[in-house]
Amino acid sequence: AQxxxxxxxxxxxxxGALVLLRCNYSSSVPPYLFWYVQxxxxxxxxxxxxxxxATLVKGINGFExxxxxxxxxxxxxxxxxxxxxxxxxxxxxxxGFTGGGNKLTFGTGTQLKVEL
Amino acid sequence: xxxxxxxxxxxxxxxxxxxxxxxxxxxxxxxxSWYQQTPGQGLQFLFEYFSETQRxxxxxxxxxxxxxxxxxxxxxxxxxxxxGDSALYLCASSPDSQKLFFGSGTQLSVL
Numbered sequence: 434a435q436x437x438x439x440x441x442x443x444x445x446x447x448x449g450a451l452v453l454l455r456c457n458y459s460s461s462v463p464p465y466l467f468w469y470v471q472x473x474x475x476x477x478x479x480x481x482x483x484x485x486x487a488t489l490v491k492g493i494n495g496f497e498x499x500x501x502x503x504x505x506x507x508x509x510x511x512x513x514x515x516x517x518x519x520x521x522x523x524x525x526x527x528x529g530f531t532g533g534g535n536k537l538t539f540g541t542g543t544q545l546k547v548e549l
Numbered sequence: 550x551x552x553x554x555x556x557x558x559x560x561x562x563x564x565x566x567x568x569x570x571x572x573x574x575x576x577x578x579x580x581x582s583w584y585q586q587t588p589g590q591g592l593q594f595l596f597e598y599f600s601e602t603q604r605x606x607x608x609x610x611x612x613x614x615x616x617x618x619x620x621x622x623x624x625x626x627x628x629x630x631x632x633g634d635s636a637l638y639l640c641a642s643s644p645d646s647q648k649l650f651f652g653s654g655t656q657l658s659v660l
Binding site: 478535541 | 591597605652653
């Protein structure tokens with residue numbers, strides 16, 4: 434069974450500071466990994482996805498994530514936080530399209546707070 | 550292109566009733582998935598439909614069911630509602646590329 438663990442249910446950073454949201458995965462097959470963001474009263478929006486093409490994945494809004502197989506990690510980073518980045522972030526894993534369809538297993542989420 | 554549309558946005562029901570939620574995917578997307586989001590359990594996969602066939606199913610009781618129509622629109626039904634069914638139900642469509650586009654959800658409250 435696949436799973437993801439997000440370390441830290443709440444993260445607080447100052448505007449302009451580095452954002453680092455942690456995600457570790459567990460998968461018996463090469464995983465597809467995703468980061469989604471959810472703003473209040475909205476659905477989820479895809480930030481980026483890893484599908485084995487490149488270990489460093491660039492997403493929208495200046496976010497990127499690096500796949501590290503040796504550490505089973507897929508941490509999300511952004512060099513400089515903006516007030517508009519305040520939201521909840523979810524890491525998710527899928528066992529791939531073939532046979533797996535679009536079934537994602539989500540982490541418990543990390544609420545990012547950005548302070549002035 | 551219009552996004553994923555879920556109706557209704559809010560719903561209040563009482564225990565024992567049944568409810569039907571609707572999802573219209575992005576035009577051209579043949580895969581529709583449903584997820585339940587609660588503060589306690591987080592985001593949990595309910596099921597996925599592709600070309601009117603259920604392709605994947607999560608670990609939910611049989612009270613939760615769904616279907617997909619030939620135009621890819623999907624409905625999910627919950628029968629004999631329980632208090633614990635109160636949640637945000639999210640629908641997501643996909644062009645079958647592992648990229649999900651989510652709707653804003655239906656907030657269901659069971660009293």
